[in-house]
Amino acid sequence: MAELKNDRFLRALARQPVDCTPVWMMRQAGRYLPEYRATRAQAGDFLSLCKNADFACEVTLQPLERFDLDAAILFSDILTIPDAMGLGLYFEAGEGPKFRKVLRTEQDVAALPVPKAASDLGYVMKCVSTIRGALNGRVPLIGFSGSPWTLATYMVEGGSSKDFRHIKAMMYDTPEVMHALLEKLALSVTDYLNEQIRCGAQAVQIFDTWGGSLSDRAYQEFSLAYMNKIVAGLIRENEGRKVPVILFTKNGGQWLESMAETGCDALGLDWTTDIGQARGRVGHQVALQGNMDPCVLYAGADRIRAEVATILESFGAHPGQVFNLGHGIHQFVEPEKAKVFVDAVHELSVPYHR
Ligand code: CP3
Numbered sequence: 363m364a365e366l367k368n369d370r371f372l373r374a375l376a377r378q379p380v381d382c383t384p385v386w387m388m389r390q391a392g393r394y395l396p397e398y399r400a401t402r403a404q405a406g407d408f409l410s411l412c413k414n415a416d417f418a419c420e421v422t423l424q425p426l427e428r429f430d431l432d433a434a435i436l437f438s439d440i441l442t443i444p445d446a447m448g449l450g451l452y453f454e455a456g457e458g459p460k461f462r463k464v465l466r467t468e469q470d471v472a473a474l475p476v477p478k479a480a481s482d483l484g485y486v487m488k489c490v491s492t493i494r495g496a497l498n499g500r501v502p503l504i505g506f507s508g509s510p511w512t513l514a515t516y517m518v519e520g521g522s523s524k525d526f527r528h529i530k531a532m533m534y535d536t537p538e539v540m541h542a543l544l545e546k547l548a549l550s551v552t553d554y555l556n557e558q559i560r561c562g563a564q565a566v567q568i569f570d571t572w573g574g575s576l577s578d579r580a581y582q583e584f585s586l587a588y589m590n591k592i593v594a595g596l597i598r599e600n601e602g603r604k605v606p607v608i609l610f611t612k613n614g615g616q617w618l619e620s621m622a623e624t625g626c627d628a629l630g631l632d633w634t635t636d637i638g639q640a641r642g643r644v645g646h647q648v649a650l651q652g653n654m655d656p657c658v659l660y661a662g663a664d665r666i667r668a669e670v671a672t673i674l675e676s677f678g679a680h681p682g683q684v685f686n687l688g689h690g691i692h693q694f695v696e697p698e699k700a701k702v703f704v705d706a707v708h709e710l711s712v713p714y715h716r
Pocket residue numbers: 387388389390391392393402408435436437438439440441455456457458459506508522569571612690
């Protein structure tokens with residue numbers, strides 16, 4: 363494997379000194395880039411793009427050609443696991459993800475197979491190794507998965523949801539069925555991330571997009587407990603280097619202390635938590651990733667730079683920050699704004715690392 367030319371991202375996650383703050387953007391490969399839309403059209407649709415390693419590799423690298431990013435993220439989706447469990451994932455234009463089969467009963471859950479990542483999700487692994495080869499050591503490659511709770515919300519609701527009524531009915535009415543499903547998902551996610559690591563992922567992020575919809579107690583029992591199991595089962599070192607694990611619970615600001623207790627290396631923050639306060643709470647244990655509101659990118663360049671400056675100042679002159687948006691970049695953002703953002707992080711962070 364080629365030697366890593368830029369390891370700022372991995373160094374910051376290990377809370378080691380860096381020359382400037384590393385930055386990447388959630389959903390950095392996506393619809394806001396015209397070249398992404400062109401490749402997707404060539405592939406036919408989004409899922410075909412995910413299932414073809416050459417196309418997936420091409421779109422993974424597109425944002426790196428435009429912006430000075432410090433990490434690449436595997437182009438795929440969190441819903442590959444439920445798809446491999448036989449639920450039949452498809453996307454309807456403008457409506458988001460959908461499943462042909464939904465999961466509602468104890469029998470549905472009992473019949474659900476736990477996929478073998480190496481074979482059943484072999485197409486994802488091929489994408490990982492293809493991208494890793496094409497990166498040729500330029501920046502580290504991030505692998506990812508959804509959290510068991512977040513995957514379960516899509517599987518039980520049958521797609522996106524506003525009120526989560528089906529999954530919450532399952533959780534409150536038949537908690538043992540809910541736990542059986544989450545148990546299967548935790549096993550699948552652990553195997554899936556470990557296989558991504560074996561195929562070349564140099565860090566992994568768990569997206570708990572919907573953990574923040576839970577009450578305090580329910581979060582601990584139905585989301586965090588399973589992320590805890592996953593972290594405990596992950597390969598933590600590969601190719602002679604630590605493989606950091608980042609946990610991102612959207613709207614999870616109140617649980618940072620318990621998230622840090624899982625033994626993960628970093629926490630992803632959305633924009634609703636002040637990063638300086640978060641550092642005061644857990645900065646002795648984990649690195650922090652975040653956390654500019656993605657909507658700042660609808661403003662002018664001066665405003666974007668000012669928001670970056672505020673977040674850098676709040677975090678202060680310490681090791682252990684990876685700059686990111688607080689959630690994925692929106693499809694309507696002009697690509698030039700993303701460039702302003704990335705360059706501002708590098709430029710304005712230098713004084714904090716002297
Ligand atoms: O960050 C990256 O660049 C890597 C790629 C990535 C995608 N999805 C590509 C994608 C990652 C990390 C994801 C994760 C993902 N997928 C999450 C968790 C992250 C988060 O946003 O909280 C979730 C909840 C999903 C499920 C999913 N997939 C949704 C809700 C959607 C959007 C549907 C829509 O039409 O708005 C997708 C589709 C999707 N995944 C797209 C991309 C680029 C857009 C598909 C397209 O090209 O039309």
